[in-house]
Amino acid sequence: MAARQLTIIFLTRAEENYIKTIFHLGGNKSQLISTNAIAEQMETKPSSVTDMAKKLAEKKLVNYIRYQGISLTGAGIKTALSIIRKHRLWEVFLVKKLDFTWDEVHEVAEQLEHIKSEKLIDRIDALLDYPKYDPHGDPIPTKNGEFLVRDKQLLSELAIPSSGVCVGVKDTSAAFLKFLDKNQIALGHEITVMEKEVFDDSLKIKIGERVLQISNQIATNLYVKTES
Amino acid sequence: MAARQLTIIFLTRAEENYIKTIFHLGGNKSQLISTNAIAEQMETKPSSVTDMAKKLAEKKLVNYIRYQGISLTGAGIKTALSIIRKHRLWEVFLVKKLDFTWDEVHEVAEQLEHIKSEKLIDRIDALLDYPKYDPHGDPIPTKNGEFLVRDKQLLSELAIPSSGVCVGVKDTSAAFLKFLDKNQIALGHEITVMEKEVFDDSLKIKIGERVLQISNQIATNLYVKTES
DNA sequence: ACATATTTTTAGATTTGTCTAAATTTTTAT
DNA sequence: ATAAAAATTTAGACAAATCTAAAAATATGT
Ligand SMILES: [Mn+2]
Ligand SMILES: [Mn+2]
Ligand SMILES: [Mn+2]
Ligand SMILES: [Mn+2]
Numbered sequence: 001m002a003a004r005q006l007t008i009i010f011l012t013r014a015e016e017n018y019i020k021t022i023f024h025l026g027g028n029k030s031q032l033i034s035t036n037a038i039a040e041q042m043e044t045k046p047s048s049v050t051d052m053a054k055k056l057a058e059k060k061l062v063n064y065i066r067y068q069g070i071s072l073t074g075a076g077i078k079t080a081l082s083i084i085r086k087h088r089l090w091e092v093f094l095v096k097k098l099d100f101t102w103d104e105v106h107e108v109a110e111q112l113e114h115i116k117s118e119k120l121i122d123r124i125d126a127l128l129d130y131p132k133y134d135p136h137g138d139p140i141p142t143k144n145g146e147f148l149v150r151d152k153q154l155l156s157e158l159a160i161p162s163s164g165v166c167v168g169v170k171d172t173s174a175a176f177l178k179f180l181d182k183n184q185i186a187l188g189h190e191i192t193v194m195e196k197e198v199f200d201d202s203l204k205i206k207i208g209e210r211v212l213q214i215s216n217q218i219a220t221n222l223y224v225k226t227e228s
Numbered sequence: 229m230a231a232r233q234l235t236i237i238f239l240t241r242a243e244e245n246y247i248k249t250i251f252h253l254g255g256n257k258s259q260l261i262s263t264n265a266i267a268e269q270m271e272t273k274p275s276s277v278t279d280m281a282k283k284l285a286e287k288k289l290v291n292y293i294r295y296q297g298i299s300l301t302g303a304g305i306k307t308a309l310s311i312i313r314k315h316r317l318w319e320v321f322l323v324k325k326l327d328f329t330w331d332e333v334h335e336v337a338e339q340l341e342h343i344k345s346e347k348l349i350d351r352i353d354a355l356l357d358y359p360k361y362d363p364h365g366d367p368i369p370t371k372n373g374e375f376l377v378r379d380k381q382l383l384s385e386l387a388i389p390s391s392g393v394c395v396g397v398k399d400t401s402a403a404f405l406k407f408l409d410k411n412q413i414a415l416g417h418e419i420t421v422m423e424k425e426v427f428d429d430s431l432k433i434k435i436g437e438r439v440l441q442i443s444n445q446i447a448t449n450l451y452v453k454t455e456s
Numbered sequence: 457a458c459a460t461a462t463t464t465t466t467a468g469a470t471t472t473g474t475c476t477a478a479a480t481t482t483t484t485a486t
Numbered sequence: 487a488t489a490a491a492a493a494t495t496t497a498g499a500c501a502a503a504t505c506t507a508a509a510a511a512t513a514t515g516t
Contacts (some may be wrong), residue, residue, distance in 0.1 A: 014503060035464055048504055050465055051278045055502090067464060067511060098351035108345045123326035162263075242473060263494060278472055278495055283472090295494060296479055 001209070009059065013114050016083050017042065018052050018097075019061060022072055022112075023080035027062075032069025076213040081141040086121050088134035088141075093124055095135045102135040103177035136167025136177075137223060154201070155191065156219035158209035163228050164224030171221040183212065192225055237287065241342050244311050246280050246287060248341075250300055251308035253258065255290075260297025281399050309369040314349050315341040316362035316369075321352055323363045330363040331405035364405075365396025365451060381454070383419065383431070384447035391420035392452030399449040411440065419452055 004156040008031040011019070022043050036054070036061075051071075057064040061076040072080060089114040094100035099106075122143060125131075132148070133139055141147045152167050166189045169176065180186065185207060193209070195204040201216035230269070239247070245456055249269050255261040257343070263281070267274040277298075285292040289304040300308060318340040322328035328336075343349075350371060353359075369375045380395050394417045397404065408414065413435060423432040429444035 012502075018463080036462090044503095045505065046464060047506080082491075094348070098348070098355060099345070100351075102346070108343070111343050111345070115336070115339050119328070119332070120322070120326070120336055123328070127326060177242055195252070240472075264492090271475095274494060275476080275496080279473075391461065 019080050027071045028077050032067050032071050081145045083113050085141040091134045092128050092131045103174035110120045136172050152223040155222040155224050158193045160193050164226040167225045168223035192205050247308050248311045255299045258298050262297050309373045311341050313369040317352050319362045320356050320359045359405035364400050380451040382397050382451050383450040386421045388421050392454040395453045396451035
């Protein structure tokens with residue numbers, strides 16, 4: 001049987017960033033992502049997105065239907081997973097090996113994710129002992145593009161009272177992450193929801209021995225995993 | 229006293245590559261490097277070099293005299309040293325931490341040297357315990373731009389008989405490095421020159437207990453340091 | 457259904473970095 | 487010193503990625 005020729009198509013940094021954004025907006029196969037949504041996410045103009053959509057469609061990385069939207073092809077999804085893998089592995093590297101804090105890593109990883117060397121990223125993976133999650137709790141695709149999605153729910157959606165282990169953040173802004181540091185809320189911590197304030201949906205929670213009151217905005221940006 | 233405002237000017241990858249090349253061709257201050265020399269080194273056209281020379285002169289990174297040549301300004305030298313520092317530190321990282329061979333690192337370092345994060349490269353420096361030399365024996369500039377040049381001479385220039393420790397390579401091509409590996413010639417090895425063949429300037433040398441015959445082409449690409 | 461609002465695309469311009477071909481300057485050789 | 491050769495610059499073009507303004511298509515509301 002003939003080994004499938006994997007054409008290593010060279011992508012520019014801009015092309016890679018579009019592919020990644022489309023993936024994150026849910027463009028994996030099924031749904032069509034709108035030009036406007038992509039433009040907003042990438043802080044660029046819709047007309048630029050249209051131009052790039054044509055270019056990526058040419059390269060068979062996206063399906064593009066004029067006036068309808070954009071989705072990733074199989075090759076596009078593979079590409080996206082490869083970039084996301086690199087991004088998240090570099091984030092782990094920065095935290096575990098270079099003592100970066102979890103609010104510092106994203107910006108640098110945005111650059112490192114574009115380094116072209118399969119050997120490099122595979123060695124980084126091995127050096128880190130094949131981590132499954134990045135510092136924000138997001139899953140790291142494997143070399144083969146396998147992508148395990150852990151079941152998790154927002155802290156705001158927990159039954160009351162009940163508890164779960166903090167496994168991720170939805171908002172990954174430095175501001176939010178620093179807030180969590182200041183309040184000693186970290187991945188791995190067990191969080192018990194004690195009460196919900198009907199007036200503003202704020203929660204009274206318990207972490208270890210500490211009891212604290214957190215706003216709904218915090219609760220809707222923290223992921224927990226229940227024992228169930 | 230007012231602290232000098234160090235304007236972090238953003239340079240593109242192309243601009244950085246030009247600066248680095250000019251440095252390597254000897255454009256640190258004194259001599260003017262020709263358009264043609266830069267073009268040849270960078271595998272581009274002289275007219276492209278002229279265009280870039282104007283741009284870099286605008287940014288005060290090079291002195292450019294029409295029809296005369298190009299040299300680096302103080303700021304240009306500082307920039308060059310910063311890029312070379314990154315390149316060489318990444319090469320050490322790849323060899324020491326990721327088990328790359330010395331013939332594999334250059335290509336990847338060419339990409340990594342453009343990552344913009346002072347914290348990143350300083351942490352890499354610390355992780356490696358502040359190495360002074362890269363895998364090819366080339367000195368690594370410090371964070372402050374200090375650049376110690378070790379005195380060394382080509383193996384071909386050694387008196388006969390005499391000996392020295394192998395401290396570097398002039399040719400860093402994968403072909404040459406692999407040849408050295410195959411013949412078990414590595415940095416740190418003591419090499420004794422026993423005889424020079426007048427016919428072709430080849431050398432009979434001794435490394436440990438091994439005696440071997442090497443061509444003049446090899447001898448003019450190996451640096452040694454004598455006890456003197 | 458049809459007018460209005462919104463979204464998306466097109467047309468044309470701009471910046472960066474490159475090229476080729478032609479013009480200009482400098483160097484070399486007689 | 488002057489002609490020929492070599493090096494360098496200029497002029498004009500192109501691809502990539504972006505933008506603005508205008509046109510076209512789609513969606514929305516009554
Ligand atoms: Mn990130
Ligand atoms: Mn992350
Ligand atoms: Mn190198
Ligand atoms: Mn090197």
